[in-house]
Amino acid sequence: MSISGLDRCKKGLMSFEAVFSLAVLLIFVSSLALIANVKPIDTTVYEYQLLNDILEVAEKNGGIERLSSYGDVTVLDEMQSLASEHGYCLNLEITENIDINPLKDLIESLEGGEFIADNSEVWQNVSSSGRSLIPQDHITIYSDPPDSCIERSNKVSTTRTIPTYLGQVFVLKAEMWKQ
Amino acid sequence: METKNTTQQKHKGQIMFDLATAVVAIALILYFGLYIITEINNTNERTLEEQILFNRVVSAADYLVKTGAVETQQRFGKTAIYHHKIIESEVYAKETELETKLKLDLIFEICDSVSDCSEKDGCLCVNRIVLLGDEVKNLQVCGK
Structure with a gap:
């Protein structure tokens, strides 16, 4: 693999990591929002x-x-x-x-x-x-x-x-x- | 010439792999995002429905305890209402009337204490403390 190929591969991996981390963060935040949204009946x-x-x-x-x-x-x-x-x-x-x-x-x-x-x-x-x-x-x-x-x-x-x-x-x- | 083409094809392949991974990640984010939004909506709807049902059952019980099924007496041409002093037959007599008015399936039970009342599956129940004669009883009103 050429040097530019390696660079591309690294970049690709980095962007994959970034998107993956973003996805995990988003799911985590949404789950928190879901939990916080559950309100008990007002008695x-x-x-x-x-x-x-x-x-x-x-x-x-x-x-x-x-x-x-x-x-x-x-x-x-x-x-x-x-x-x-x-x-x-x-x-x-x-x-x-x-x-x-x-x-x-x-x-x-x-x-x-x-x-x-x-x-x-x-x-x-x-x-x-x-x-x-x-x-x-x-x-x-x-x-x-x-x-x-x-x-x-x-x-x-x-x-x-x-x-x-x-x-x-x-x-x-x-x-x-x-x- | 052939080596150049192979390298270009390799690069294309890598780009395609990158793109595919990004698309999968975006699709996953969208899927979970939509799933969470739907869940929040469903939870809100369920809570609202439960709150409405609870409020109706509470108002049915309050009506029985305050005016609907209580002892009354004529005094000086006016009616004295003894709230919390209930008449058992009056409680059960109000069942159909309240069911029609509140559009609910209601079950009433008068028992000695909360633990003595039978369990009603799928019903939301409220308990009120009442007097039957001089005895303290528990009036359970359940609705679904």
């Missing part, structure tokens, strides 16, 4: 409805009344198990203006944990189930989701105001996200 509206269902059902079957009037915090567990059954994590926060009587009821109904009362009537409890009760000018009950729940950014949340027989007002904040 936000349904998730709001489901969260609303949990609160609505707890209200209608007397659960919220048990919680607000008798301090029965097992209602929160029931709500969380409902969410978990549907594949969601639920975070609940209930705030009430302080009144020592419902507070006592609430504390009595809590299982486990250690209650500390200091002179300024600040009660504190961190129970084994992860709930904490820190009433200062108000009581706040946190009912955290199970440890298996990983925090996610796309949450749905709602707030409800629940009047009690004692003339107080509970503010129930609920946050829900996919497990």
Whole structure:
């Protein structure tokens, strides 16, 4: 083969390599575009409805009344198990203006944990189930989701105001996200 | 003279090989390009169809839970609606009406929990939490 022939051959190989690399790059980019283009179904509206269902059902079957009037915090567990059954994590926060009587009821109904009362009537409890009760000018009950729940950014949340027989007002904040 | 011709033929051959390789590569690029575009289109179409189906099933379930199959009571000449408190017979009675309106094949099931509901092949299902009497139940609405 002459020298010019070798040169041509080299050039040919180089252009082949270039075209081949371009093809591979193009396929790679297109595949990425294809993967990025696959969007899951938007379920936000349904998730709001489901969260609303949990609160609505707890209200209608007397659960919220048990919680607000008798301090029965097992209602929160029931709500969380409902969410978990549907594949969601639920975070609940209930705030009430302080009144020592419902507070006592609430504390009595809590299982486990250690209650500390200091002179300024600040009660504190961190129970084994992860709930904490820190009433200062108000009581706040946190009912955290199970440890298996990983925090996610796309949450749905709602707030409800629940009047009690004692003339107080509970503010129930609920946050829900996919497990 | 003959050697020159052979060299020229060799060069021609190399050029032809080059050209053929380039054509094959271009054809491959075009084929994969078109394939990817078609795939993207198909995926978009499927996602859109699934979203439409999902939205319809969700709206059917919401209708049943909010107004369609719930307990009502006449109070002071007006109708009080107890949403989420469903009547079982009313749920199944609405099936045909909703199927016609939403142009879907619908299956309703009321079960104790999500895991208690039977599996429906090829259906897209949504679950709603409802009350049947005082009992918490799961209303599963599936459509295809």
